[in-house]
């Protein structure tokens with residue numbers, strides 16, 4: 001039985017993990033740029049789903065869909081795909097492929113079809129699955145997030161409990177590359193419950209890695225209130241990165257509160273100052289155009305962006321409503337001219353990257369995870 005992976009650029013880390021998971025069961029996920037027989041697997045997100053759903057509907061093969069969009073909208077996707085994997089795919093995809101090949105009944109937990117859906121009854125233990133094999137990927141060190149930012153799909157897909165890959169397993173997988181780069185919703189939460197850092201775990205990890213370590217930089221950003229002198233001391237002692245990336249999202253405490261971010265604009269300012277004291281350049285993520293933002297809120301974001309731009313860089317993008325989140329179905333607010341003009345002029349000076357007019361450009365959707 002031939003199995004293909006519908007390759008798209010933004011889903012390559014998911015491909016790496018599922019390639020490794022399927023390989024263990026004897027299935028090789030060949031990359032494909034169009035559906036092909038016998039089976040083609042898709043990872044759907046809010047950017048690619050419109051085109052790929054049309055493609056799937058007309059596909060002359062068995063189609064399997066997963067990913068954040070398919071997880072949030074499984075009923076809609078099940079009208080176009082033969083099988084929809086809801087949530088994590090490491091166990092379900094190879095098990096589904098085995099059932100299809102053997103012609104036996106498909107284990108229904110966590111898999112939706114036109115006939116119905118039964119929720120999953122288990123979650124993946126990261127140590128049980130390699131993060132990649134032949135297909136290069138980053139090492140996913142943690143999954144799940146205890147926070148509930150209103151725009152983010154991560155806790156809605158992976159749950160609110162943080163799970164971590166063990167240090168031994170991280171070191172083993174990282175040893176395949178010279179540089180170690182990680183996927184996690186919050187790198188400084190490694191080894192913890194996600195709310196209170198356990199820096200001793202991070203220190204042990206760093207001590208055992210033999211790589212050039214990149215930590216707290218894409219794709220493993222951190223939360224601002226986790227930035228401390230001690231944490232930065234660990235990074236500057238053991239890691240190769242010269243910058244630290246974290247999410248501010250807004251300069252307005254009213255907006256941060258409504259988003260349920262769990263930190264304030266003052267936490268962001270403090271994190272920027274700590275970075276500078278430690279000799280690291282801050283790179284701060286900002287989302288503009290939240291649906292409930294007022295002119296006053298946008299001015300507060302403009303003030304914060306201006307202040308950061310004198311000290312570091314900003315990655316800005318326009319709010320995009322994601323399915324399965326409390327802000328699904330809402331629309332971005334228009335930007336006040338002062339904010340859009342300022343972002344444009346700072347972009348020309350190389351201080352701002354991203355897009356604040358089209359959410360489809362450079363949108364990440366959560367801290368960093370694209371895996372489902």
Ligand code: SF4
Nearest residue numbers: 145149152154185367
């Ligand atoms: S944005 Fe980051 S901290 Fe907030 S819920 Fe998503 S993963 Fe968690």
